[in-house]
Amino acid sequence: MSRKFVATLAALAASASVVGTVAMPAAAYAETSGIDPAAVERYVTEYAERAAYPGVAIAITSGDKVLLTAGYGHDPSGAAITATTPMPVASVSKSFTALAVLQLVEAKKVALDAPVRDYLPEFRIADPRGERITVRQLLNQTSGLTDGTHPEKSLPQPDSLAGAVSRARTARLAVDPGTKHYYTNTNYHIAARLVEVVAGEPFGDYLRRHVLEPAGMRASVTVDRAPGDLPANLEKGHVYAYGASIPTREPNRFVNGSDGLITTAEDMARWLIVHANGGRSATGEQLVTAESVRTMHTSSDPRWTYGLGWDTEAGGRVRHSGIWFTHTAGQLLLPSGHGIAVMTNSGIGLGNEGTNELVNGLATIVQGGTPSAGAPIRLMIDVVLGGLTLLSLALGIRTLRRVPVWARRLADRPVWRSALRLLPRFVPFAFLIAMPTLLGLLFAGGRDLTHFQLLHYSVALTVWLVVASLMGVSVTAARAAAVVRLRRAQVGRVDCDVDRIEEHRATART
Structure with missing residues (x-):
């Protein structure tokens, strides 16, 4: 089987699978005027x-x-x-x-x-x-x-x-x-x-x-x-x-x-x-x-x-x-x-x-020229966004598993410092809320866009922002809960120590 014949079969198969049937009846054009x-x-x-x-x-x-x-x-x-x-x-x-x-x-x-x-x-x-x-x-x-x-x-x-x-x-x-x-x-x-x-x-x-x-x-x-x-x-x-x-x-x-x-x-x-x-x-x-x-x-x-x-x-x-x-x-x-x-x-x-x-x-x-071929930009963009989605998911799960270690390390620090360290976790959520406005300003001269329309505009972008937002919120909630539990445990231990000291003093007086 010749290479030319194989290439022809491959081209026909690709055309059939991707673009389907060409519908161009014989009477579809009056004259080609040089158009092939x-x-x-x-x-x-x-x-x-x-x-x-x-x-x-x-x-x-x-x-x-x-x-x-x-x-x-x-x-x-x-x-x-x-x-x-x-x-x-x-x-x-x-x-x-x-x-x-x-x-x-x-x-x-x-x-x-x-x-x-x-x-x-x-x-x-x-x-x-x-x-x-x-x-x-x-x-x-x-x-x-x-x-x-x-x-x-x-x-x-x-x-x-x-x-x-x-x-x-x-x-x-x-x-x-x-x-x-x-x-x-x-x-x-x-x-x-x-x-x-x-x-x-x-x-x-x-x-x-x-x-x-x-x-x-x-x-x-x-x-x-x-x-x-x-x-x-x-x-x-x-x-x-x-x-x-x-x-x-x-x-x-x-x-x-x-x-x-x-x-x-x-x-x-x-x-x-x-x-x-x-x-x-x-x-x-x-x-x-x-x-x-x-x-x-x-x-x-x-x-x-x-x-x-x-x-x-x-x-x-x-x-x-x-x-x-x-x-x-x-x-x-x-x-x-x-x-x-x-x-x-x-x-x-x-x-x-x-x-x-x-x-x-x-x-x-x-006009008699040959148009240049472009790259499949849509696929490349979605592959990148898909990779970012998986990365956000993996990093989020990893961070959730390390929450107890993080909480023990920061439990003794002031609350405001712990809160500041958690704020960056809300950045993806902020981008999710603002994305319709940002896209309108960046690509459409200030055009209006809803979040539902954002999903139609880019499923991959929306999924990434939702996953990153959920991971950020989950990590924040888990860390905050862990810190609260540790602080309560520390307070409980202090209260127990105080009770024992008071009990010892009372025994000594008697």
């Missing part, structure tokens, strides 16, 4: 293996043509991911909300630089500067609202856009409106509610009739909450832990207007065409003017790169990523007129901050 579908498949499946993505769907377009739509891998049921498999695109949804608002602007029903309250009188916050927030500032994320001033994930979750706006009444502003970019979902909850009120119909209905259907996106829908409102045909996504992808539902969150769109690769191809084709769909429907498309794709101020539902990059690229705790997505438009969309059924986590690397690799292929 086999090269795309090879890159995506290899990337999926390294990144631990069980399933990936992609769309590649050029101008008003669909070059390729395909699915790779599988969902939690084992079914193959295809170009028609529904998946959330998370914050990519913001570009849809922005287009809906621009439609109302073109209809002269809304002015971008007018105060939000001109169209949404119910919008009130606990900061007088809120009256100055404009529609544009909602869409380019410069309203002054932040996750820090309004922690939208930690607060009770509303059931509707009206409820989301009502919940914001306790919010304050971090800065004056229009002076700094702060990314927060709340801006787009308010923007979607504005569409509802101005258009006089539920946001989901407006989006379907005026955006999704004219774009040809008939398999797409927006929802209010995850997971309660998710379509029945949407399979679970995954969280990652120690090399395994674990199927799970998205934590309870309000998502409409900000990250609530459920769609397919085929529909995302139609969406990319709208933006690469001056606001016109592949079937000739004009959703917005070319000028409105340019407005969405342009940052209004050099102090930030965010346009209206799209982020701008040097060289004329515009994109937006999307992250759920169980899914990730991304879209990219190139100056060449090419568009790329990616959806995966694995969520954001340590070592997986989104799909930008995968999208960029596909862009390199589209």
Whole structure:
């Protein structure tokens, strides 16, 4: 048996075990324009293996043509991911909300630089500067609202856009409106509610009739909450832990207007065409003017790169990523007129901050290059965290076994000195309590995160902190109890000695 044949068998086996079935019907692309579908498949499946993505769907377009739509891998049921498999695109949804608002602007029903309250009188916050927030500032994320001033994930979750706006009444502003970019979902909850009120119909209905259907996106829908409102045909996504992808539902969150769109690769191809084709769909429907498309794709101020539902990059690229705790997505438009969309059924986590690397690799292929391979960062991070968990457990057990020795050595010392020596044991617990805030500040510009969502973000990190905290608390409790017992024993011995002395004195007197 030749080495080449063996290598081929091994490659086929690895591909089948890791990424499942490639779903790419013959009519999935109109023309390749120099794109090799086999090269795309090879890159995506290899990337999926390294990144631990069980399933990936992609769309590649050029101008008003669909070059390729395909699915790779599988969902939690084992079914193959295809170009028609529904998946959330998370914050990519913001570009849809922005287009809906621009439609109302073109209809002269809304002015971008007018105060939000001109169209949404119910919008009130606990900061007088809120009256100055404009529609544009909602869409380019410069309203002054932040996750820090309004922690939208930690607060009770509303059931509707009206409820989301009502919940914001306790919010304050971090800065004056229009002076700094702060990314927060709340801006787009308010923007979607504005569409509802101005258009006089539920946001989901407006989006379907005026955006999704004219774009040809008939398999797409927006929802209010995850997971309660998710379509029945949407399979679970995954969280990652120690090399395994674990199927799970998205934590309870309000998502409409900000990250609530459920769609397919085929529909995302139609969406990319709208933006690469001056606001016109592949079937000739004009959703917005070319000028409105340019407005969405342009940052209004050099102090930030965010346009209206799209982020701008040097060289004329515009994109937006999307992250759920169980899914990730991304879209990219190139100056060449090419568009790329990616959806995966694995969520954001340590070592997986989104799909930008995968999208960029596909862009390199589209432009005739060869994307570089990355390292399996997620696995390495979890291996390290797993090792730290075992080390914390071993050291904790060892320390618990030595508690009597420690107590005898420190029993005669002042209580305050013993207490000081025990304080470092609470450091892991302090980190466990503060970790959602720390991760939000370090990796997400101050984004809000709950402890339950922290578990989805990194099972391995959460387990390590919980184990280290339990060991710290257990050691502290055991040492404190041992010291108390020794001190009581010493007091008891002293009392006995005193009693014997008094008894001896009494005997001597008699």
